[in-house]
Amino acid sequence: MATFVAHRGKAELVVPARATAHEVRPLSQIDSSPGLRQYMTLIEFFGCRVPGGAPKQLASSLKAALAEALVYYYPVAGRLRELPAGRRKLVVDCTAEGAVFVEARADVRLEELGKPLVPPFPCVDELICDVGDVRTVIGKPLLYLQMTQLRCGGVVVAMTTCHSVADGYGMVQILKCILDLARGQPVPAVFPLWERHLLASSIPAAMLPKDEASPTLRTLTSMPPPPIDEPVTKSFLFGPTEIAALRRGLPGRLARSSTVFELITAAVWRCRVAALEYAPDKRVRVTLAKNARGSWKREPRLPPGFYGNAVMGTTAEASADELCRGSLARAVELVHEAKMKLTDKRLREVLDLLARNEYAGANLFDGGFAVSDMSRCGNASLELGSWAERAGGGTPGAGGVLATLSSIYMSCKDSNGDECVAVPMCLPELPMRRFMSQISAVTKVIAISSM
Incomplete structure (x- = not known):
């Protein structure tokens, strides 16, 4: 894997290109969740189609496009603050203070960064x-x-x-706006909408608690991370061949009705639990981060252009013995049943629990694992210009111990040019070897058994 150092220029604060509204914008209960109070990175790689490389004015074009994008996304040029009285509800002060832009150079070629470009991205800290x-x-x-x-x-x-x-969809929408404007597009392809009230609790503010931190926050701050060996990260590709092999391991009805997400999640969850060698009676869970922009969200629908957090978790659970000794079909059914728990009613319940500081969330530190699907966030639509070709990208994912407890699915193309879903997995070395063996078996054995 390539190693390099990026030579960064001075960080510049870029303000909106024109005057914007100075106001306070509320965030939703989901936005204010303790687990989301962090920064997330979207990284995109572009190869050069023409001699000479990128246009000399590319940096200035991107900086100007960022300033223009902040006119439409003016809350993003502001700053967060907490409401008083200890409620931990966040708002955005739309102060037009701006965003940060950095121009950098690295003495490395794109092909040295790996193909396909999936986590772990080499020297990723140098690129962000x-x-x-x-x-x-x-x-x-x-x-x-x-x-x-x-x-x-x-x-x-x-x-x-x-x-x-x-959220991830919102980040792709913002980056697409910046890149489109840099290419000379006069206005965003999709105009942003704030509309955070669509994901607000129905409980009157006067009835909400004022001082108690939520169970999620108490869990995050009080539970020590489990001791683990030095982890390694690898990405596993699920293309047409792998998906077809998984389907062949299911009975006819289930094989036809199961989504790619259900197939991959069931296989990955099952193989991960086996690799970690839990006790047979250990309760194990997989938490699915599902998007409220999806078909399960009926009323009110989130409008195109909404870029706030619209993801809710739902959990499948089993004993380690039931999951690992049972069939892949049973694991797929458990994942499907968890998805079916997502309804408008359940979303409203979660919003009210968040507002009352009663939402505990998923405990990933005790047999838990979380997956999120960014493979359909629209990264493939990102363009930098006719001179460039998108080579891949996505998110580096969580850091620290949380990296071993979650996977973010991304889209990529394999060496044959086939569209694939890349599933990063972070595990200590010995469980990683067992996981690799399990994943190989679940595709090869299923494929052979159908012949």
């Missing part, structure tokens, strides 16, 4: 802005953008955004 403590969000810029030019003429664009303001 330094935001300091990623869990400190109050009073800091809400968006950081670094453009790194490579020796081959390729470019890496990394946008780091406060997760309390936007």
Whole structure:
């Protein structure tokens, strides 16, 4: 894997290109969740189609486009603060203080970074802005953008955004706006909408508690991370061949009706539990982060352009013995049943629990695992210009011990050019070897058994 150092220019504060409204914008109960009070990075890699590399004015075009984008996304040019009285509800002060832009260069070629470009991205910290403590969000810029030019003429664009303001879909929407404007598009393809009231609790403010931290926050701050060996990260590709093999291991009706997400999640969850060698009676869970922009969200629908957090968790649970000794079909059914728990009614219940500081969330430290699907967030629509070709990208994912407890699915193309879902997995070395064996078996054995 390539190693390199990026030579960064001075960080510049970019303000909106024109005057914007100075106001206070409320965030939803989901936005204010303790687990989202951190920064999240979206990183995109672009190869060069023409001799000479990127246009010389690319950095200035991106900086100007960022200033223009902040006119439409003006809350992102503001700063977060907490409401008084200890309620821990966040609001955005739309102060037009701006976002951060950094221009950098790295003496490395795009092809040295790996193919396909999936986690672990080499020297990823060199390609993204330094935001300091990623869990400190109050009073800091809400968006950081670094453009790194490579020796081959390729470019890496990394946008780091406060997760309390936007989810993965929202981040792609913001970055697409910046890149489109940099290419000369006069206005955003999709105009942003705040509309956080659509994901607000129905409980009157006067009836809400004022001083108690939520169970989620208490869990995050009081539970020590489990001791683990030095983890390693690998990405596993699920393309047409792997998906077809998984389907062949299911009975006809289930094989036809199961989604790609259900198939992958069931297989990954089952193989991960087996690799970690839990006791047979240990309760194990997989928490699915599902998007309220999806078909299960009926009323009111979230409008196009909504870029706030619209993800809710739902959990499948079993004993380790039931999951690992049972069939893949049973694991798929458990994942499907968990998805079916997501309804408008359940979302309203969660919003009210969040408002009352009673929502405990999922305990990932005790047999838990979380998955989130960014493979359909629209990254493939990101364009930097006719001179460039998107080579891949996604999110580096969580850091620290949380990296071993979660996976974010991303889209990529394999060596044959087939569309794949990349599933990063972070585990200690010995469980990783067992996981690799399990994943290999669940595809190869299923495929052979159907012949």
